[in-house]
Amino acid sequence: MKFREWLKDLKYEVLQGSLDVEAEDVIYDSRKARKGVVFVCMKGTRTDSHEFIPEVVNAGVEILVVEQRIKVPDGVTAILVDHAREALALLSAARFDYPAEKMVTIGVTGTKGKTTTTHMIKTILEACGKKVGMIGTTGIVIGQDVTPTMNTTPESYELHLAFSRMVEAGCEYMVMEVSSQAFKMHRVDGICFDYGLFTNISPDHIGPDEHQDFEEYLFYKSRIFCCSKVGIMNGDDEHWEEVVKDASCKLYSFSMDKDGTDFKAEDIRYIAQPDFVGLEFDIKGTCELSVRVNIPGRFNVANALAAVSVLSFLDLPKESICHGLEHLNVNGRMEIVYASEKCTVIVDYAHNAVSMESLLSTLRDYHPKRLVCVFGCGGNRSKDRRITMGDSAGRLADFTIITADNSRYEKTEDIIADIRGSLEKTGGKYIEIPDRREAIRFSIIHAEPGDMIAIIGKGHEDYQEINGVRHHFSDREEVLKAVDAQLSKDV
């Protein structure tokens, strides 16, 4: 392929050489340099890869994309662009022959609910017999094949490579999480989603290497409605007007509270029975449907509404949508690991105050005999989380077991002491069991009939990180082991 043929969507200036040179791939890491590839130089947060130009040219690279008007070695072709990350995105799309355009694409953004909603969409589409590719916190998922990724939304080159693998595997649909950082770092430039979904926004990801302030965070998140054909917004979000301000697509909204939205949830019922823990509600408006969702929590009404809103445009059988929602499996997100007359045990990924607060509040909607929570906080991360999560647990749980959660290089006991400080002020009841396995066992051995036990913080993660080493640990496995041990004693 001639390099020129990859440039049709890009604004550039030729600094040197011919655009008719042959190009076979695009790279953005000097360590992958070889003959035949285009090297895109990027100013990163740590490294400015323009400094690797002599090295990559030595390794055989003959085509460069640069962001600075600099002197490049003789004999190479170089083009100058305004934003190298945007160039990487557009070149990658061209390199893989625009694979995103060969599928129905759904982009999901929002502070919370991205993973849950993308899983819901995937499960329902599969229940309708469709082949779906998915990208997000769980990695790149194509059928049974899961490739872990460094970022929730990977770099643009990795995205287009994944899209092309999906097309090759016969996927008709692609659903992905789009982080605000992805918009900021141009990872999704050039993609026009068929459907763009916005779950909600609250302050998060503000700090070094992320967003300068909430305003910037909101600006980047709301870009979803500037790169989608159809946009779907949470009409209950307190920032919705600011979010849709620059929208350039046709917009629809969903809501649990507001009449007049396109998809409205009504008559929400919280169900906790040994054979079904979850939600039932009716959807009114553009789509009329009565659904059962097998994961609990008021916010999962919003997630399910968001998923159904998108899917209602795809002409799918209503029975299959309902079947999909009733048989969801979202690893570590409000996952019911065990339910009986004795107790219900839930594993969830809430790892900040906002999600902890909404999680515990909504579990109270199920009127458990006692709401018991088992949680800790990560070491070498914001200390504020320990205070705010301790406060939520103290106010909202009937009993808390404070334990370990990725202590990293800190002492678990010190992290627990920080949590205890705020929990104690609420007057909430608690004990401390630093060993997470023991903490989980204790919660199950001492369960009282009608208890709901929420094991919080790790969700799908299958490790505990201590002193830089990841040790295998799964909340789900520990719950099941403890339940088995207890059941055999009870018999």
Ligand SMILES: CC(=O)N[C@H]1[C@@H](OP(=O)(O)OP(=O)(O)OC[C@H]2O[C@@H](n3ccc(=O)[nH]c3=O)[C@H](O)[C@@H]2O)O[C@H](CO)[C@@H](O)[C@@H]1O[C@H](C)C(=O)N[C@@H](C)C(=O)N[C@H](CCC(=O)O)C(=O)O
């Ligand atoms: C702050 C940030 O977003 N950084 C991302 C960025 O890294 P960077 O470009 O700044 O890295 P850098 O080390 O300065 O390197 C600059 C350039 O030099 C190149 N290089 C570097 C070394 C070398 O020897 N040769 C070389 O060519 C690199 O390949 C790169 O092209 O581009 C990388 C490749 O795409 C990302 O992996 C990396 O994400 C880091 C790991 C990260 O932590 N990002 C977080 C903030 C993030 O993106 N989070 C969101 C949100 C998650 C959520 O919602 O929970 C996500 O989507 O994951």
Ligand SMILES: Nc1ncnc2c1ncn2[C@@H]1O[C@H](COP(=O)(O)OP(=O)(O)OP(=O)(O)O)[C@@H](O)[C@H]1O
């Ligand atoms: N719509 C929602 N509103 C508020 N909280 C939610 C919502 N959906 C899920 N949660 C809570 O947030 C946690 C993370 O959910 P999920 O992984 O779906 O969100 P995410 O947007 O992918 O989050 P992250 O960026 O932290 O990976 C869940 O375990 C649950 O406690």
